[in-house]
Amino acid sequence: MRPSEREPESRTLPPIWLSVVVAVFFGGLVALRMDPGVLEPALDGGNDFLAFYAGAKLGGTPDLYNPEKAREIQLGSAGMVAKGLSFVRLPYFALFLKPLGMLPYKTAYLVWQIANVAALVGFLALWKATPPKLTVALACCLAPALVSCLINGQDVFFLLLWIGLAARLLALNRPVAAGLVLSLCLQKYHLFALAPLWIVGQRRWRAGVGVCAGAAGLLALSFVGAGWSWPVEYLRVLSAPAIHPGVEVMPNIHGLASMDGFPFGFEVLLVALVAAAVWYVCRHGSEDYAMCATLAGGLLVSWHAYPADASLLIPAAAILLHKSSCRPTRILTFICVFPMTHVLFKRGVFPFDHVLHLSMLGMIAAMLIEVRRFRNPPTR
Numbered sequence: 001m002r003p004s005e006r007e008p009e010s011r012t013l014p015p016i017w018l019s020v021v022v023a024v025f026f027g028g029l030v031a032l033r034m035d036p037g038v039l040e041p042a043l044d045g046g047n048d049f050l051a052f053y054a055g056a057k058l059g060g061t062p063d064l065y066n067p068e069k070a071r072e073i074q075l076g077s078a079g080m081v082a083k084g085l086s087f088v089r090l091p092y093f094a095l096f097l098k099p100l101g102m103l104p105y106k107t108a109y110l111v112w113q114i115a116n117v118a119a120l121v122g123f124l125a126l127w128k129a130t131p132p133k134l135t136v137a138l139a140c141c142l143a144p145a146l147v148s149c150l151i152n153g154q155d156v157f158f159l160l161l162w163i164g165l166a167a168r169l170l171a172l173n174r175p176v177a178a179g180l181v182l183s184l185c186l187q188k189y190h191l192f193a194l195a196p197l198w199i200v201g202q203r204r205w206r207a208g209v210g211v212c213a214g215a216a217g218l219l220a221l222s223f224v225g226a227g228w229s230w231p232v233e234y235l236r237v238l239s240a241p242a243i244h245p246g247v248e249v250m251p252n253i254h255g256l257a258s259m260d261g262f263p264f265g266f267e268v269l270l271v272a273l274v275a276a277a278v279w280y281v282c283r284h285g286s287e288d289y290a291m292c293a294t295l296a297g298g299l300l301v302s303w304h305a306y307p308a309d310a311s312l313l314i315p316a317a318a319i320l321l322h323k324s325s326c327r328p329t330r331i332l333t334f335i336c337v338f339p340m341t342h343v344l345f346k347r348g349v350f351p352f353d354h355v356l357h358l359s360m361l362g363m364i365a366a367m368l369i370e371v372r373r374f375r376n377p378p379t380r
Contacts (some may be wrong), residue, residue: 179210
């Protein structure tokens, strides 16, 4: 019997469970005690959207990754400059943002934030793998990560929308269309480095065709919009230290290794162990567990991630808390979405500055053990 089949699909969220989640949510917000100095740039648009706006203006030109041009646009449009300056997404995404570049900065920023909230609502409406009450409750639990996304003007909510839409298409037996939608996650490809393990391990060949076709189209669009030299310029931007500030707050193995000063070899070993565990879960576990392991593992092995990216744990946690009957898995999953976990992690409060990393590692290990107990290879 597969792990996802041991719990009835009709199981609903107990009211007392929901009450606890809501209480924890408000407690987490109180504990967060955000400094008004953090909210001010969020209200004025003095965050990562500055780089997105520069990309929207420079999209389709050879200067997309030119820091001086980005500075000029940011100063001229918003009167301030982003810390990282340059646009850090692939060129096709800058073309998608072109309509925002036609608007004044303040208006474009408002539209951007409204679109982000709409994307989150769209994900919650599309996601049918778990009871809606549970999914919404988990979104509340991960409020620190969601709020961080809005404060920083990030684009993580769009990733949730693509995941929700792809999951719905897979449920409707439209794998190629689902793969095409998943290819849009190329906007933050580093968070989905383990997606090939999901495709091969679950033998989702038709979805893989859709992903490859969509990615090829987006890369072709990138060359059309930015010319043949953009990969070299893009690598130069990625190598700039300015776009990797605060490594110690990254919710991944790279952040864990940076906090404790682990050697690079130890970091590589941990990444390899996570990838091996995700492969085993994808190869021998249910489709639900494969998705959970891929999302959590992808966040862990990413080189560049911040607290806002932990929003991707919502679908994984929703599945595990609803369908797993393994107590360690459920406990570790709950710790991953517990608001105080993210508050303490973000503030680096010893000895809790490792809790998010260790709980995610433990969650994948618990899934691996659970799948080994109920081994049942997927048939595709």
